[in-house]
Amino acid sequence: MSFEDFENLPISWIDHEDIAIKLYERFGDAFGESQIYRIRFTDLLNWVMEIPNFTGKKEESTEGHLEQIQAKWVYEWRSNQ
Numbered sequence: 001m002s003f004e005d006f007e008n009l010p011i012s013w014i015d016h017e018d019i020a021i022k023l024y025e026r027f028g029d030a031f032g033e034s035q036i037y038r039i040r041f042t043d044l045l046n047w048v049m050e051i052p053n054f055t056g057k058k059e060e061s062t063e064g065h066l067e068q069i070q071a072k073w074v075y076e077w078r079s080n081q
Contacts, residue, residue: 013056013065020072022051024080033074041066 011018026047031039044066049058 008053010055011051011053013060013062016065016068016072017076019048019051019054019069020076023047023069023073024076029077029080031073031077033077036070036073036077039070044069 011022041063045058045061048054048056048061048069
């Protein structure tokens with residue numbers, strides 16, 4: 001399997017870390033730690049749905065998934081500082 005194949009793997013709601021990495025790649029340092037935790041879930045949900053290869057459905061989203069995504073996004077942000 002080539003590196004490009006890994007980039008094209010489907011992403012679902014349980015892939016919190018993969019989603020967080022994609023969000024960090026998209027927004028970089030536009031959001032700091034405290035701002036990430038203040039993002040409205042409606043905005044976060046829409047951004048997740050826009051991720052290429054995301055296969056989840058909006059109605060499958062839960063508050064728990066969105067909280068986990070925020071936490072992983074903060075971890076990704078911290079590791080890049």
